[in-house]
Amino acid sequence: MSERRIVALAGGVGAARFLSGLVQVAAPSEITVIVNTGDDRDFFGLRVCPDLDILTYTLAGRIRADTGWGLEGDTFACLEQLRRFRDDTWFQLGDRDLATHLHRSERLRQGATLSEVTREITLAFGLEIELLPMSDEPAATMLVRSGGERCDFEEYLVRDGAPDDIREIDLSAARSARPAPGVLEAIAGAERLLVCPSNPVVSIGTIRAVAGVEEQLRARGDAVAVSPLIGGAPVKGPVDRLLPAFGVEVSSTGIAELYLPIAVGMLIDEADRDEAAGIEALGLRVRTAVSLMRTPEIAATLARAALELADEAAGA
């Protein structure tokens, strides 16, 4: 294992799989992950942080395999009982999962920051890797539908099933949020900077929107990004339905344009090798790899390829 200080920007499921590969090829104690909190919201008075929890549970080996979120073997007795009282029970909070949200919510109410309670939770799950929320302040991504109604990301994705009706993505909350302590310092001090295969708009774009983060990323300009697309389509999530609202083409090339100001290289799937020349013409180094992370071995190989590309770009 190398001891390079690695910083990765991350969303949820795709990032979690990639990072579970990265911790096999780099020391977890040398990795800091800056995590999107734009999808966070309250359910039943409890603070739920979907991306932080997906990363924590995945890296702890406790993630529910069939969904990529929630805890393996979890039950839903509380949620079923809640239906007795209310009809807003569309977000699947398992009984074990609730413990995380209960503990976090009480600590936040006691005055702890999200960074502090995230550290407590990751330590309780035995993680050595550092997960930093992008901000300790509210930064909810809001979506504007074709009819003009606004909703938050979980309402769009989970409640409504991610329909193809997004007119605008409003990152203004992230723009007025200050980065959590350590975020700018981690980016500035990293030896290698990676962008996980996450949604470039509502995951990575939200992190970039936080005050000061984009400037710090551009000052380096040496990130290596892993495209979340395979054959021009997302493995999971609504990235193909959200890129157009951002004026971005649904392709690794479109995403490369989005990452150009902060990146030096990009890993794309072998299925998208036709795009390599075009992305190189934009000025990025490109490698192709198998990016569907069906096994921990494939995830490790993908992470190693990303690190090698970053090493190469750094002339190491």
Next chain:
Amino acid sequence: MSERRIVALAGGVGAARFLSGLVQVAAPSEITVIVNTGDDRDFFGLRVCPDLDILTYTLAGRIRADTGWGLEGDTFACLEQLRRFRDDTWFQLGDRDLATHLHRSERLRQGATLSEVTREITLAFGLEIELLPMSDEPAATMLVRSGGERCDFEEYLVRDGAPDDIREIDLSAARSARPAPGVLEAIAGAERLLVCPSNPVVSIGTIRAVAGVEEQLRARGDAVAVSPLIGGAPVKGPVDRLLPAFGVEVSSTGIAELYLPIAVGMLIDEADRDEAAGIEALGLRVRTAVSLMRTPEIAATLARAALELADEAAGA
């Protein structure tokens, strides 16, 4: 079923069993129960109201039979998971049970009163009987141990196992709490007033301590109380360890003296028939009955006996 307007003062398990008898011999829609909230407290940021919940679950036929608290068939996945984060997990909150506390806590944070959310919860459980919290304001009973330390009732009863070391019972919070809307009116307007077989100090005594309640009860002076003792000992709970701290003898006679200012009659267990003459000498009408409520039929018989004694005292 008679249609008399009945008001009952109630604590937890004993009261719940008695009331499940009362609803068999009187119309539930004509019964108002004024419930002790001195044992309420927060666990993990959730408001837990043990007596209100025991009564709700029992009257809904959903109570866990082996304990007298919690929901039948409940699981404890969330609580077990919480142990990952903290060591204050001594209060047994089941997964289904948590739904009640989650819903109540969010509604309270939204500004609903405990009375309002109690009505919502009892309706959601299909109850026709009215449960009124004694107060919508905090009214925690505090106990002073022999060493001088203070603790709340659940810490004493559940965390510490109700040891015999109570020097003082502090009802000052209840004394400065205002009665919930409808409490004084219910007492004033009742046709029959019953005191359930509950702890005379930390359940009934707490209700009596709420500002204005004792005056209203004394103005009537016609309550019929059911002794919580059988053979001079409690069926459940630490009443024998708490009465001495209140300067009260552990016997139905001791309890009769405590109830004398508000009562006209008392139902005592057949095992305590020796005490009947002494209690009558105090000025109360006395009946003996089987008060160990092992079956719904026994509970109904006991409730009928209490109502008959109240009718008789009223000259009905």
